[in-house]
Amino acid sequence: MGFFLKRCTWNNPLGFKTQLVVIMFASCIVLYMVSSRLREPDFNDSHRNASSTISAILETLSAEFSIKDLGLLHFFLGIEAVPHSNGLLLYQGRYIDDLLHRAGMSECKPVQTPMATTTKPSEKGGGLMSNPTLYRSIVGALQYVTLTRPNLSFAVNKICQFMHAPTEDHWQMVKRILHYLKHTRSFGLLLSRSNDNRLQAFSDPDWAGSSDDRKSTGGYAIFLGPNLISWSSRKQRTVARSSTESEYKALADAAA
Known part of the structure; x- marks a missing residue:
């Protein structure tokens, strides 16, 4: 960024x-x-x-x-900094409010999860959006939200894969994330005081998770002591021929 x-x-x-x-x-x-x-x-x-x-x-x-x-x-580039008894809390409440207003969803109902577990995203499904510019604008703004909301990285990565030709089904996925943000507006990233300087990395893929090209999506999270300092979720460049291969690719991305 x-x-x-x-x-x-x-x-x-x-x-x-x-x-x-x-x-x-x-x-x-x-x-x-x-x-x-x-x-x-x-x-x-x-x-x-x-x-x-x-x-x-x-x-x-x-x-x-x-x-x-x-x-x-107190406020820096859309990120609010709130002193906490154990450190500093970073969250984007005002930015999320503005985002919901732009999408016309200020009064939407909150939901508990950012994605549905019963369906897999696909390039095929639903008619093309009449206003793809709105889709790209909202999805671009959601990418900025992941600066303090690592739990949204996977869901936002999925909707970013359809920027070239978004359909109504893809827009429903975006709206599901916005409903979730309505529910978790005050969630954020806590930077804690700690003497622990150990660096730990965790990675995991979903083998052949894409129904369009059978590619896997890998993700990693890197901690310095108790603090999350780096994270990512993105589709792997090549098709993994086994779950073990996709695991190694995710591990390589975490170590890069």
């Missing part, structure tokens, strides 16, 4: 292991500091130390560039 993220870690004199996360997008910069206790210092001293560190960084940047400090992070 055009983001740049950099993380650095150091032990400050107050006994905290401090992580500075820098997120850049176009002309916007987000500085986020996460401190975890190594011993029992005074919390107020730690807070003042973090604030002074960020102030020093902003002062250095302002000496070279024209910048404006917008204060504490």
Whole structure:
């Protein structure tokens, strides 16, 4: 999506292991500091130390560039940041509200799941949409929602496969996702404080899940400690001749 993220870690004199996360997008910069206790210092001293560190960084940047400090992070490119007792919660409630309004579904009924389990998506089925531009616009917006909603990656990947010639059946799939977003508007991604720096990856495919070309869809999720930091769901490039082959392809994508 055009983001740049950099993380650095150091032990400050107050006994905290401090992580500075820098997120850049176009002309916007987000500085986020996460401190975890190594011993029992005074919390107020730690807070003042973090604030002074960020102030020093902003002062250095302002000496070279024209910048404006917008204060504490609350809203960034459609993503709302809410302080949590265990870290920071990222969610897109306002963005989802705007998306439902654009689709004319602000008052739609909520559902519990983003996809039906009884039918498989296919290129064949239903007449062509009279307004394919609406389909492409809403699906493109749903791709942005997956920035904080990894649980939608599989469903959104499926509907993205029909952008060239969407049918009414495909539009019903999109509307099902919007109904689900109505139900889960406040769901998001929690970034937790943790000393755990272990990197763990999980992957899984649905062997021959596409009824059109028999290709599998693979997905992976990568965790740094308890935090989900990378995820994907996409159709594999070639047809897997066995479930084992599709598993290896999904594993290769996760390790790439």
